[in-house]
Amino acid sequence: MNPRPELPDRRARVLVVDDERQNRTLLEAMLAPEGFEVVTAASGEEAIAVVTHQPPDLILLDLMMPGMDGYDVARRVKGNLATRNIPIIMITAHGDRDARMRGLGAGAEDFLGKPVDRAELTVRVKNLLRLKAFGDYYSQYSEALEQEVQQRTADLAERSRRLEEQAGALLRSEERTNYALGGSRMGVWELDAGTQRLTWSDTMATVFGLTPQQAPTDVAGFLALVHADDRQVVGGSVATAVRTGADFEMDFRVLLPDGSTRWLAGRARMMRDADGTPVRLLGVGADVSDRKLLESQLRQSQKMEAVGQLAGGVAHDFNNLLTVIMSYCDLVMNDLHPGDPAHDDLLQVVGAATSAASLTRQLLAFSRNQVLRPTTIDVNELVTGMEKMLGRLMQDSVELVPLLALDIHAVRADHGQLEQVLMNLVVNARDAMPKGGRLTIETSTAELDGSVMKGAPAEVGAYTRLAVSDTGTGMDDATKERLFEPFFTTKAAGKGTGLGLATVYGIVQQSGGFIRVETALGKGTTFSVYLPRFYAPGESAASAAPTIVSASALMRSSAALPRNVSA
Ligand code: ADP
Ligand code: MG
Numbered sequence: 001m002n003p004r005p006e007l008p009d010r011r012a013r014v015l016v017v018d019d020e021r022q023n024r025t026l027l028e029a030m031l032a033p034e035g036f037e038v039v040t041a042a043s044g045e046e047a048i049a050v051v052t053h054q055p056p057d058l059i060l061l062d063l064m065m066p067g068m069d070g071y072d073v074a075r076r077v078k079g080n081l082a083t084r085n086i087p088i089i090m091i092t093a094h095g096d097r098d099a100r101m102r103g104l105g106a107g108a109e110d111f112l113g114k115p116v117d118r119a120e121l122t123v124r125v126k127n128l129l130r131l132k133a134f135g136d137y138y139s140q141y142s143e144a145l146e147q148e149v150q151q152r153t154a155d156l157a158e159r160s161r162r163l164e165e166q167a168g169a170l171l172r173s174e175e176r177t178n179y180a181l182g183g184s185r186m187g188v189w190e191l192d193a194g195t196q197r198l199t200w201s202d203t204m205a206t207v208f209g210l211t212p213q214q215a216p217t218d219v220a221g222f223l224a225l226v227h228a229d230d231r232q233v234v235g236g237s238v239a240t241a242v243r244t245g246a247d248f249e250m251d252f253r254v255l256l257p258d259g260s261t262r263w264l265a266g267r268a269r270m271m272r273d274a275d276g277t278p279v280r281l282l283g284v285g286a287d288v289s290d291r292k293l294l295e296s297q298l299r300q301s302q303k304m305e306a307v308g309q310l311a312g313g314v315a316h317d318f319n320n321l322l323t324v325i326m327s328y329c330d331l332v333m334n335d336l337h338p339g340d341p342a343h344d345d346l347l348q349v350v351g352a353a354t355s356a357a358s359l360t361r362q363l364l365a366f367s368r369n370q371v372l373r374p375t376t377i378d379v380n381e382l383v384t385g386m387e388k389m390l391g392r393l394m395q396d397s398v399e400l401v402p403l404l405a406l407d408i409h410a411v412r413a414d415h416g417q418l419e420q421v422l423m424n425l426v427v428n429a430r431d432a433m434p435k436g437g438r439l440t441i442e443t444s445t446a447e448l449d450g451s452v453m454k455g456a457p458a459e460v461g462a463y464t465r466l467a468v469s470d471t472g473t474g475m476d477d478a479t480k481e482r483l484f485e486p487f488f489t490t491k492a493a494g495k496g497t498g499l500g501l502a503t504v505y506g507i508v509q510q511s512g513g514f515i516r517v518e519t520a521l522g523k524g525t526t527f528s529v530y531l532p533r534f535y536a537p538g539e540s541a542a543s544a545a546p547t548i549v550s551a552s553a554l555m556r557s558s559a560a561l562p563r564n565v566s567a
Helices: 021-034 044-053 070-079 097-106 118-183 202-207 219-223 228-244 289-335 342-366 379-393 415-431 477-482 500-510 553-559
Strands: 013-017 037-041 058-062 088-093 110-114 186-192 198-200 248-255 261-272 278-287 374-377 398-404 411-414 437-449 460-470 514-520 524-532
Touching: 013 021, 013 044, 021 037, 021 118, 037 044, 044 058, 044 070, 058 070, 058 118, 070 088, 070 097, 088 097, 088 118, 110 118, 118 186, 118 202, 186 202, 198 202, 198 219, 202 278, 219 228, 228 248, 228 261, 228 278, 261 289, 289 342, 289 500, 342 415, 342 500, 374 379, 374 415, 379 398, 379 415, 379 437, 379 460, 411 415, 411 524, 415 437, 415 460, 415 500, 415 524, 437 524, 500 514, 500 524
Parallel strands: 013 037, 013 058, 058 088, 088 110, 398 437
Antiparallel strands: 186 198, 186 278, 248 261, 261 278, 374 411, 437 460, 460 524, 514 524
16 A cells, blocks of 8 residues: 555535525635535534535534534534544634634634635645545555554464464374384484584483483494494494495494493484585484394304204214114123133223213203103202212312202103203302302292393293302303303313203203303302293192293293393
8 A cells, every 4th residue: 555645536525614604605605716515504513414424524613603513513523433534624703712722622623713814714724635635544544554464463373373283293293203212212313414413312312221411412422332342333334424425224232321231223314405415414223132132042042953953963873873882892792701801991892882872862862852751850859869979079179058949849851851950050060160169059939920031032930940059260251152052161171071051951941941041250150940830730820820921932942042141
């Protein structure tokens, strides 16, 4: 809208109000030649009627009138919103100051003294009409402005409402994202290509065991959290990704504030703007420790399986050969004259063949090719029965301490083989204490609810635990990882066969149990054998104890492996 008012095109209408006819005629005669349309009223009442039905552009108003006088008319006109803009010129006696003051009070804009001067009249009327035109124009203009302001305010309110709606949707989507990320132990991070500032999602901090406030804000801070052995590679890969814009993808270890190590799978991609300029490196990290653990357990159990088959096959053939050797030794000895010097030599051969046969039996136990004769066993009785024999195996500096729980569950296993398990563990414990120490054989009951087996398939149910502890050398990680492998030994040639624990593993496995190893270098080691509780016919597992959940064969074999448990 153009803020420059134009005077109305039509002729301006002027209302002349006077009770005296000659005055009306005079004024009309003065105005008509100037191009005004003149309307007249002979009284105040008549004037109001004209104003109401045909509003004029200006009023010339006589003051003194019978009935409604000029002041009243002015007040009425100015008191009405629809007519208040109509300018009023009052006609007063010359120099009547009092009348002028009252007229102003009633709302008149201007005055003319009697007798009216024609030139003065036209100038004043024209001026006031121009002013009114301005007034009309600006009130229209401001009305339009007001409308526009209202429209825009409404638009703005609508826009902010929509923004709020979008923000709400964004917030909900962020909540969903965070929930998903947190649940899968994943986090998101961003590295600004310009400022090199690093930003972590809250879930990323959680993966690292940190609060969001403790999250690093640059690459150096992040690398400080990476495992020392992986730090250089990770740092190099991030630098390469930043420099070349190539994707980054690698698994690495991180150190948590509680001292534990977790595996992280990291992935990142350079984000670019429309011109292809790198803007930020966007990455995700996921805690894959559980997967790594299962992978290594699976690898280990596959290796054991393969070695077991190999060893079993060899042992089987070898056992057949030993049978042939011994049979022929028997035949030859029978043919010899008593006192023949070859007799003693042959006895040596038979002795060696017998040792070899016992070795192959161990191998066969490990490879599960041996025939089992499972019976119901009270582990306490088994330990007590072997105590004397085990005591003889010890040097004096080793103290043998049985710690047998009173009411343990019966288990089902091959008696001879279980004896062998205990024997192998005790011999190993003895060997770990060349300078002496304490060897404890402990039995107890274990109700496993799955939570103890962190990161491994849950072994739920009632178990009898047979544990052999020593206060010996303990083991480093490299030994701990391989100790169940057949032929793995750290002992001098001729001292160790590396078959002891492989046999233990095979037997426990076949009996449906599993083994845990806790060890600390220089402090000692505990081997715990868990054997499932045996329920006699009529005895219900559900009524007596939690049901044993049988996991799949794969899970079982990996669960039976030692876990990395620190002592
Ligand atoms: P061997 O006793 O013939 O060496 P095993 O299979 O019985 O074979 O044991 C394998 C290896 O495991 C041992 O050589 C030893 O390094 C380690 N080991 C087993 N038991 C213990 C123990 N109680 N303390 C320390 N190391 C042990
Ligand atoms: Mg051994």
